[in-house]
């Protein structure tokens with residue numbers, strides 16, 4: 001068995017209805033896995049960028065990339081994993097913040113440069129952006145305090161500018 | 164001056180050179196049907212939308228043009244799905260036009276609404292929902308371009324009723340502007356060079372040709388290359404006719420029902436040159452044991468076909484014909500000193516193949532007064548037509564016997580549902596081929612099961628005066644499945660017996676066609692001769708040996724050298 005690899009792939013597509021389902025349908029129809037997906041318009045409003053994270057053996061990844069290129073609405077596919085790139089995702093986390101734990105929540109917020117975006121008598125809602133590992137670290141620290149609810153974006157990624 | 168969407172559509176089709184539409188009307192497309200008679204386009208009214216797609220598919224394969232289908236929304240559209248999937252699997256260029264409910268009610272479960280664009284997303288090369296009449300002409304232009312450019316395939320265009328009714332300025336674009344989709348036609352010279360070097364070193368070479376050789380028109384180049392290099396050639400089911408089936412270098416078909424010499428040669432070769440073939444599991448058998456000692460060269464216009472199932476040493480992305488022309492240029496330049504200089508001596512290999520050939524794997528005994536052997540019927544069809552007919556098939560044993568015992572010498576003369584293997588294909592396909600080639604003899608080699616899936620198209624044949632011949636190899640079973648039950652399930656036959664079939668002769672007559680029957684071997688030839696004399700649709704009920712099996716046979720999932728020979 002070949003080792004599975006995790007890849008971050010950036011796909012430029014026509015900004016049209018149905019295009020996202022063509023892309024995701026390609027994955028589901030072939031039994032490929034999408035771990036994370038995020039979509040947004042680019043500078044050119046007729047083009048959207050899809051950033052997706054997927055895992056598979058090298059031949060599977062090669063098929064995924066070729067199949068994506070074959071879709072008529074796909075303009076460009078870049079496997080970011082083959083270059084240097086910067087990645088971010090965002091987490092909103094509603095954490096229990098009673099009198100006893102408030103200070104602790106704020107300390108963590110401070111250390112990880114997060115932001116409190118909403119507060120109520122029992123909860124703080126905290127915004128965290130960063131790499132996957134940072135987000136995981138914040139989650140780990142908040143867990144013992146009592147997490148009420150979280151919501152996460154997919155990953156977005158961009159290639160590093162050339163020196 | 165402004166035109167209605169319907170007029171724009173029809174004008175666009177004429178600009179694309181469309182001569183015939185296979186269709187079936189319905190409420191939301193009556194505007195189009197209203198205008199159709201005032202165009203030069205011929206409309207063929209089928210009796211079931213699935214048949215419209217198979218007919219258009221076969222028209223496209225027989226003629227090399229794009230096939231066109233027009234059907235209504237809802238049930239009309241869903242009835243096309245099997246046909247579309249079949250054309251998609253076999254890379255056939257089609258434009259399927261479906262009616263749709265008005266844009267204002269799309270998504271509201273309107274009467275006869277289905278999301279056909281969603282349904283066919285995974286079995287079309289691309290599809291469109293047209294939302295504005297202004298964009299219709301450009302979309303039609305693009306649809307025809309996409310259907311045939313690169314790897315061909317079906318394109319669906321969904322046409323809401325109001326888009327067809329509204330008026331807009333007609334402007335037909337001269338060129339297609341697309342910022343994506345740029346297939347590679349030119350094979351890379353470096354890869355061609357690498358392939359050529361491997362070809363010179365090979366001691367045990369085999370060429371495997373697929374449907375891509377036919378759709379790219381590369382059959383002449385293939386023959387020249389094989390003859391120059393003296394490489395033996397096998398094909399997939401879809402590749403039959405891409406290389407002359409009477410040639411001394413011809414190995415026969417490869418795969419589950421391939422010949423002994425083809426399967427042995429591929430398993431033992433040291434170089435396999437696959438051209439426009441996609442390594443279907445019916446061809447490779449057990450993958451780990453598929454030519455384990457060979458270097459593989461793979462030429463295909465679709466990069467996703469390359470390295471999908473098997474590892475390739477020299478991938479060549481490009482048009483098959485383009486790649487073969489480039490290979491031939493190298494052979495021409497370096498022929499004397501290298502090819503003839505003994506660099507590619509594989510005489511021992513050709514001797515080995517000759518020895519394999521002596522295991523006649525395609526054989527049967529036709530007893531004088533025993534039941535009719537289906538293979539005999541196919542051989543007689545071949546003999547009497549001198550190999551000049553266009554053969555379509557249904558699916559099952561009939562399809563395999565047609566592939567094995569009719570020797571195809573020209574491309575576009577064998578039309579079958581290869582990738583999807585869909586029963587009910589053959590009769591509508593015969594109609595499509597006959598319309599593409601009115602003067603040629605078109606014969607559907609059928610099974611008694613499959614023919615009942617679209618037999619209503621006899622009416623279309625009669626009405627349109629299409630003198631197709633249907634040869635039913637009537638074994639009163641779903642033969643191919645019965646064969647599985649015989650070999651792998653200890654003869655526990657269940658749900659494969661087809662008693663209760665109609666009297667095909669009477670049925671044919673009821674449609675206004677001619678019905679004939681042969682029950683004894685001595686009747687086969689006279690009945691066929693009579694059918695060929697009659698210039699009308701003829702259906703022949705050949706009562707064949709009920710429990711005949713297709714051999715050779717490789718059990719599914721076994722290596723292709725594991726052939727049951729009889």
Ligand SMILES: Cc1ncc(C[n+]2csc(CCOP(=O)(O)OP(=O)(O)O)c2C)c(N)n1
Nearest residue numbers: 559560561584586610611612613641642643
């Ligand atoms: C639409 C469809 N349904 C089911 C099958 C599965 N199938 C493959 S071959 C076969 C038997 C075909 O029987 P018949 O047409 O009588 O041909 P024979 O094998 O007897 O020549 C069946 C049921 C299929 N290929 N297509």
